[in-house]
Amino acid sequence: MEKFERLTSRAIPLPIENIDTDQIIPARFLKATTRAGFGDNAFRDWRFDKEGKPVKDFVLNDPTYQGEILVAGNNFGCGSSREHAAWALADYGFKVIVSSFFADIFKGNALNNGLLPVQVTPDFLKVLMDTIQRQPDIRLVVDLEQQHIKVEGTSFKEDFDIDVYKKTCMLNGYDDIDYLLSKKEKIAAFEKAGSKL
């Protein structure tokens, strides 16, 4: 997994609530057996029409907005547990997703792939969304070490929470398998001690 410390980037606003993982990557694209290439089909049915032509007014097709940060509505990533959604977003080029709420499984999947979910308050999200829409050129600074997000060159800023363990993993580029493998003896002892099952 890639390390994440700090990112300064422009951002893309997607003010829709309850964006589910079926929208992020529709099921018909889940037939691949490797992790690569899902970015091409990220938000497929919002980005392209039936004939495969880009939908003009969808934000990812609008050259006004650029960047590695996606700012989305409440309850992002709900629905299917498909990690393909996190792969698609990361492969598309996003490094950070900002929302006022993330679905559990998506959040875990994102963190396991070096994609940082930044949860902000609904008020902060609203102002942030408006600001980006009014001034698409502004840049956001996401600092994982300091646990804050701000609009570059302004005092508009908010702190965010992240699990201490997960933060360490992100900062160092470690993943859970490394940790769990180091615990194998303890796990075997737990099995021996006899689960009730």
Place this chain on the structure above:
Amino acid sequence: MKKTLFDKVWDAHVVESIPDGPQVLYIDKHLIHEVTSPQAFQELENRGIPVFRPDQIVATADHNTPTQNQHLPVKDALSRQQLQQLTENCEKYGITLYGLGHPYNGIVHVMAPELGITQPGMSIVCGDSHTSTHGAFGAIAFGIGTSQVAQVFASQCLLLSKPKSLRISVRGKLKKGVLPKDVILYIISQVGTNAGTGYFCEYAGEVFENMSMEGRMTVCNMSIEMGARGGMIAPDQTTYDYLEGKQFAPTGADWDKKLEYWKSLPTDQGAKFDKEYEFDAQDIEPMLTYGTNPGMGIKISEPIPVASNTSFEKSLQYMNFKQGSSLLDQPIDYVFIGSCTNSRIEDFRAAASYIKGKQKAPQVTAWLVPGSKQVEAQIEQEGLKQIFEEAGFELRQPGCSACLAMNEDKIPAGAYCVSTSNRNFEGRQGPGSRTILASPLMAAAVAVEGRIVDITERVPQAL
């Protein structure tokens, strides 16, 4: 200290707690399928890690399988390759696979419970969000991502922070025509799609106590639709009666020992939950969804609500429905009875009870897709297949089918489908498809009438 059902099962599986961090949770059973496992096997390969406990893993092929002509080679090349990959991986690592055509094959959340693989007090995971289904037995069961599938392969454990506890109680008796599916759709419409995020939910009260195992599975299945990682119902005599004699259920002295343990699992009186909701069964009617998330549900007698916000408007626009209008008499093009929510024998019995002696509306395409080979066989044995066929219905072979439309079972753009599945997201059943979630009884009635009808006026008594 007084403990909840969830606390008891969770705490019994904690191998280690990291200070200020997550816990290492031991996993008893790991279920896998073709879509979310290949990249996890790949990860092991890349790192040269073996599978730690292959005998605690069970595999099935369900998401990406055809529901017709399963004896022939799978037509779609990518799907065929994905299934082939699963077979090869299972062979290589010594994992039991119930592949296409095997008498135990089926949707992972239908086949594991009916084989007795799912048992009270267990921790169960699968790379599929509806793993919550297995909580109906008083197990901790939840969906995981592919990176986590790899973690369980490697260590039979996961790193997790313990979720908070939530209890939803429904007291009283259900009205006629109201099925378990209506109960859960009603709950989600009341609490919303993220009320459960960060929580594990226990369903309690008379309604769930009186429910069959099939019904309990329908309820726990949709816990994820309110954001909860899992749902649970305390094991009781109904659970034990269902389990006893199943292929992989314990027997003899082992059964007695486990039974004793299972009986200790229900929530202690006075145990505290982080959040509680209470509902009255009499407030629940047959339910329908009108929008593009499962929380957008109404009672059959209610109009679509009126609201002004972009997401709501976008959703109604997609469905081509008007605020404030009723769904009654809405013409329907497709009916899908299937999915891990409603594809068990009881669901087909409910559908058959309405269909018997009637005819499917000619303009409706109806797909009845059993959840497993065993359900398929039972439909035949009980004579339901004949009822369906005489009424002009097509019974397909088991699989996820039009629930996620990964195979060719797709609803065309713009068409309305009344579906017994669990997600009405945009394009879920095929690009541009419009899904209305409902119970199998409602779906059966719609298939016969060709439009949405008030089922309460048409069924003789409570089912």
